Amino acid sequence: EVQLVESGGGLVQPGGSLRLSCAASGFTFSSYWMSWVRQAPGKGLEWVANIKQDGSEKYYVDSVKGRFTISRDNAKNSLYLQMNSLRAEDTAVYYCAREGYFAMDVWGQGTTVTVSS
Amino acid sequence: DIQMTQSPSSVSASVGDRVTITCRASQGISSWLAWYQQKPGKAPKLLIYAASSLQSGVPSRFSGSGSGTDFTLTISSLQPEDFATYYCQQANSFPRTFGPGTKVDIK
Numbered sequence: 001e002v003q004l005v006e007s008g009g010g011l012v013q014p015g016g017s018l019r020l021s022c023a024a025s026g027f028t029f030s031s032y033w034m035s036w037v038r039q040a041p042g043k044g045l046e047w048v049a050n051i052k053q054d055g056s057e058k059y060y061v062d063s064v065k066g067r068f069t070i071s072r073d074n075a076k077n078s079l080y081l082q083m084n085s086l087r088a089e090d091t092a093v094y095y096c097a098r099e100g101y102f103a104m105d106v107w108g109q110g111t112t113v114t115v116s117s
Numbered sequence: 118d119i120q121m122t123q124s125p126s127s128v129s130a131s132v133g134d135r136v137t138i139t140c141r142a143s144q145g146i147s148s149w150l151a152w153y154q155q156k157p158g159k160a161p162k163l164l165i166y167a168a169s170s171l172q173s174g175v176p177s178r179f180s181g182s183g184s185g186t187d188f189t190l191t192i193s194s195l196q197p198e199d200f201a202t203y204y205c206q207q208a209n210s211f212p213r214t215f216g217p218g219t220k221v222d223i224k
Contacts, residue, residue: 035213037161045153045161045204047213059211062118095160102208103151103166110160 002026002106004096009111016086016115022079022096022108030054030074033099036081038092039110046092049081050099063089086115119143119207123216129224136192138219140205145185149209152181152190155218156201164203165190195221 008020020036035050049060049070058070069082079096091114097104120143130136140150148168153161163172165181168188178193192199200223205216 044218045155045206045215047206047215050211050213061212100163101166101170102149103163103172103206104153104161105163105166105172107160107162 002098004098004106004108006094006096006108006111009094009113011114011116012086013117014087014115017082017084018086018113020081020083020094020096020111020113022081024077024079024098027098027106029072029077034072034079035097035099035104036070036079037095037097037104037107038090038113039095040089040092043092048094051079083113086113088115091115118212119146119210119214121205121207121214121216123203123205123219125219126217127220127222129222130195131224132195132197134195134224136195136199136221138190138203138205138221140183140188140190140216142186142188142207142209146207146209148184149207150181150183150188151206151208152179153204153206154199154201155204161204166208192221 003025005023036048051058051070067085071080093110095110096108098106122141150168152165155161169181202218202220
């Protein structure tokens with residue numbers, strides 16, 4: 001079964017850091033671009049970042065540039081999102097997603113990040 | 118960045134109705150558009166990719182059309198399980214951007 005499972009969410013104070021992980025199974029992880037997408041409470045979807053199969057290209061939404069870093073370990077079939085200098089507006093459910101043919105065709109269940117003092 | 122808009126923001130419909138949602142890009146994106154369905158508390162689900170290609174396993178009552186800047190998602194005969202929020206997303210350039218969503222609820 002093709003599956004993505006996120007972990008690492010939690011409550012963190014403003015200015016703090018958190019590292020999200022996404023474990024992939026059931027497909028050849030190293031063959032796909034991978035993305036992080038977030039959804040603030042009661043709001044729509046916001047694409048956060050993505051990374052090429054070999055990690056050589058990475059793209060970010062402007063609001064997280066310089067604070068978040070996407071990475072992957074193909075040997076461990078894992079995707080990561082290192083989040084630093086967290087702000088209240090980063091509070092959201094964070095999903096990892098596989099990019100198929102110019103669309104995100106497999107999604108994880110999400111992990112919740114709450115930034116609050 | 119490419120901005121995506123959707124209309125309507127919400128629609129009330131009955132089972133069996135034909136529902137059409139439109140999505141507009143702020144600049145041309147060829148056919149690099151996807152549609153997703155999201156139910157409360159659940160992850161989004163891909164319905165349509167490349168503007169008009171039906172994702173495997175998605176019922177044929179869903180269809181997509183359009184190219185350039187204007188796109189539509191049509192549900193030919195609304196079923197109870199289709200009440201959800203629908204998002205378009207451009208895949209032409211980075212950053213990827215989503216539309217604000219269209220909520221389809223029960224009339």
